[in-house]
Each structure stands twice: as structure tokens, then as C-alpha cells.
Amino acid sequence: MRILITGGAGFIGSTYVRRLLAGDYPEQAGADVTVLDKLTYAGNRANLAPVADHPRLSFVQGDIADRALVGDLTAGTDLVLHFAAESHVDRSIAGSAEFVTTNVLGTHTLLQAALDNGVTTFVHVSTDEVYGSISEGSWPETDPLEPNSPYSASKASSDLLARAFHRTHGLDVRITRCSNNYGPYQHPEKVIPRFVTNLIDGEPVPLYGEGGNVRDWLHVDDHCRGIALVAGKGRPGEVYNIGGGTELSNRELTERLLEAVGKDWSMVRRVPDRKGHDLRYSVDICKISTELGYTPQVPFDDGLAATVAWYRDHPEWWRPLTAPTATAAG
Template identity: 70%
Template sequence: MRLVVTGGAGFIGSHFVRAAVRDEHPAFAGAEIVVLDAFTYAGREENLAEVRGSYRLRVERGDIRDPGRVAEVLAGADLVVHFAAETHVDRSITGAADFVTTNVVGTQMLLQAALDGGVGRFVHVSTDEVYGSIDSGSWPEEHPLEPNSPYSAAKAGSDLLARSYHRTHGLDVVVTRCSNNYGPYQFPEKLIPLFVTNLLDGKKVPLYGDGLNVRDWLHVDDHCHGIALAAAKGRAGEIYNIGGGTELANRDLTARLLEAVGVGDDMIERVPDRKGHDRRYSVDWSKIRDELGYEPRHSFEDGLAETVAWYRDNRAWWEPSKNGLGA
């Protein structure tokens, strides 16, 4: 089997690749793994260092918006798992163009290359943010898409394109939609690594608004496990929500992070709320549980402690990134 992973040097993609190279996903045992990554600010060679010497791994530099490069890399692929995307909401608010061209146009380029090249299955990795905001209950996969940020709107567009290539052309497409990921190797612009690294440096953490925005937290390894199940056993044309089962208001998560680092509430800096800030996300992930046997394997308490410890022990990984952000 030849498995192509787009965005395989990014946070979630590199976790998936490392696990696949180590045969932690049985369906891909012995597979040839090809990473296609543009190596922008969040995709880094260091994220693949642990498995870079494997004879089964090939890393290709390229932009998913380049149809020639995409066709070249996807030639002979049996399975594509598509992570590559612009993902940070704040960046999409200040500049949406890259989000549209990468997330929408880039996905279309990949889908067309997969169709033209006879790829057996295309797994499109998406986000719960495409559903919008929900006051109570949880979204099933059939819920209408109501994205509220340029990022989530671009991801919703890519989801619809993926669906269209299945319905129109018969391409075997599976879509996954995850809740908020956390874990090692996450770029320090997202909440948990930003707050942890700020606190480790003795800096305050910027908490938006009243801090009552609620998110469901999913360990990146559990997310990758769910994606592997969807890739191996999911039904063509279907969508699978992947959740973590731990809903927390941002202020409660912040309190846990302060405790983990050993500092007090005086390290919180209240800042004006983000534009269009969705109040609550919550996915119903009973479908992937009942059909494919998915269950989160990391407790949030243990996963968060391990994540904080990783950032404490790996300053050499994140300090250059923080400097690049001007943080």
C-alpha cells in the first residue's frame, strides 16, 4: 500500500505519520508512506525526526495548490489522508486569502488528482467548527454547516467539495470532523501550547472575553486513531465526528494550566473577545463509536499533564517558534 499524507509535517499530520511508520495503525502495517508538505511556519522537519530514517517514509516538499506537483506525488497512491490546511482562526480573521486558496482550492486540486490517478480512498480531515456554535446538545454529522469564521467557512467549502467528488464522480471519499486537539508538537499559537509556553516563560496568558467559551478536548493520538479507523473501515461518502469527551470552558481550562505550571490567577490577562467567537462546540461521536469501535484512549487529566511536561522538556522545539511569532 502507498499512503500519501498531506500536511504530514504539521501537528496532527506528523502524529499520524509517526504512528503509521511505527505500525501503530494495523491497517497500514508495512505501507509505504509519502508526506507532501509545503513546510510553512507550522510544518517542520523536526516533527518527523523520530522516523525520518525509515526506509518506508518519503518526504516531498510541495504546495497542494500546485496541480502538477500534486499529480506527481499522488501517482500510484492507494490512500490519501488529507491534513494540509491553514487552521488558525485568528490568522483567518486578519487575512483570509491563504485560507481560501489552501483549504478550498488546494483540496480541489487534490481531489481531482486523486480522481485522475485512480486513488482508492481519500480521507478528508476537517473540523467541528464547520457546524458553527451550539448552545446545548451535540451536533450529529447531518447537521447543516453554519461556519462563522473565514477559517471554518473555508473548511466547510472543502468538505462540500469532497462530498461532491464522491457524489458526482464516485471517488471513495470519507470526511472526519474533530473537536479541539491538544498534545505535543502543537504550534504555540493555539490555546494550550500558547498558554503553557507563556507561563513557562513567566508571561501572562491572554484569556478572551468572559472565558466561558466551551470546547471539547481531544488528544491528538486519539484523533489519529479515529482517522485510521475511518480510513480503514469507514463507509464511502460518509462523515464521522471524532470527539474527546471532555468539555471545558476556557476559563476552567486556564485554571488547570495555571495549576499544572504552579502559578496563580494573577498570570491571567483579560483581553477583548475575538470577533465572531463561537460560544460552544460539541460533536456527537456515537456514529464512529458504534460503526467503527472508536473510543478515546487518553484521559484528559493524564493527557494534559503529559502535554505540559513535553513543553517543559522541549524548549528547543518551541522557543524558535515563539520568537518567530514575536511572543
């Protein structure tokens, strides 16, 4: 089997690559893996350092919107795992053009190349943010897409393109929508690594408003395990939500991070709320659990403690990535 993994030097994609090459996904055992990554600020070759010399891994630096390159890489490919995306909401609010180019046009380029070159299966990795905001209950996969940020709108657009390539052309496309990920190797623009690295350095952390926004937290290992199940046993044309089962307000998350790093609320700075800030996300995971046997396996407290320890032990990885001024997240 030959697998193309886009965005494979990013946080989630690199986790998948490391786990796959370690033999964690039996249905992909022995596969040859090609990583395609543009190496923007969020892509980092250091994320692949543990498997850099693996004989079944090759790395290509390039853009998913490059038709010629993507055409070459999809020729002879059995499975495309499409992780590549611009993903930071704050950045999309400041300027959304890159999000449209990468998330919409780039995804279209990949889908067309997959169709033209007879790719067997295409897994499109998306986000729960495409659903919008939900005050109570949880979204099933059949709920309408009502994105509220330029980021989530660009991801919703890519989801619809993926669905259309299945319905129109018969391409075996499978879509996953995850809740908020956390774990090692996550870029420090995101809330958990931002708060942890700031606190380690004795810097204050920014909290939007009163911190009442609620997110479901999913360890990246559980997310990647869910994606592997969808790639191996999912149904063509279907959407699968992947969640972690731990809902916390941003204030509750901040409390846990302060405790984990041994700091108190004097380190917290209130900042004005984000434009269009969704109040709550929550995905229903009954479908992937019933059909594919998925259950989150990393308890949040254990996963958070291990994540904090990883950042404490690897300052050489995150210090070069730390912005001079913190931005709020979540």
C-alpha cells in the same frame, strides 16, 4: 500500500506519520508513506525527526495547489490522508486569502488528482467548527454547516467539494470532523501550548473576555486513531465526528493550566473577545463509536499532564516558534 499524507509535517499529520510507522495502525502496516508539506510556519521537519530515517518514509516539500506535483504524487497512490490546511482562526480573521487558496483550491487540486489517478480512498480531515456554534446538545454528522469564521468557512467549502467528488464522480471520499486537539508538537499559536510556554517563561497568558467559551478536548493520539479507523473501515461518502469527551470552558482550561505549571491568576490578562467567537462546540460521536468501535482512550487529565511535561522538556523545539507577543486563543 502507498499512502500520501498532506500536511504530514504539521501537528496532527506528523503524529499520524509517527504512529503509522511505529505500527500502531495494523490495516496500514508495511505501507510506504510520502509526506507532502509546504513547510509554512506551522510545518516543521523537526516533527518528523523521530522517523526521519525510516526506510518507508519519503518527504516532499511542496504545495497541495501545485497541480503537476500533486498529479505526480497521487499516481500509484492507494490512500490519501489530507491533513494540510491553514487552521488558525485569528489569522483567518486578519486575512483570509491564504485560507481560501490552501483549504479550498488546494483541496480541489488534490481531489481532482485523486480522481484522475485512480486513488482508492481519500480521507479528508476537517473540523467541528464547520457546524458553527451550539448552545446545548451535540452535533450529529447530519446537522447543517453554519461556519462563522473565514477559517471554518474555508473548511466547510472543502468538505462540500469532497462530498461532491463522491456524489458526482464516485470517488471514495471519507470526511472526519474533530474537536479541539492538544498534545506534543502543537504549534505555540494554539491555546494550550501558548499558555504553557508563556507560563514556563514567566509571561502572562491572554484570555478572551470572561473565558466562557466551551470546547471539547481531544488528544491528538485519539484523533489519529479515529482517522485510521475511518481510513480502514469507514464507508465511502460518509462523515464521522471524532471527539474527546471532555468539555471545558476557556476559564476552566486556564485554571488547569495554571495549576499544572504552578502559577496563579495573576498571570492572566483579559483581552477583548475575538470577532464572531463561537460560544460552544460539541460533537456527537455515536456514529464512529457504533460503526467503527472508536472510543477516546487518553483521559484528559493524564493527557494534559503529559503535554505540559513535554513542552517543559523540549524548549529547543518550541522556543524558535514562539511569537514575540502572545495572542489569545480558544
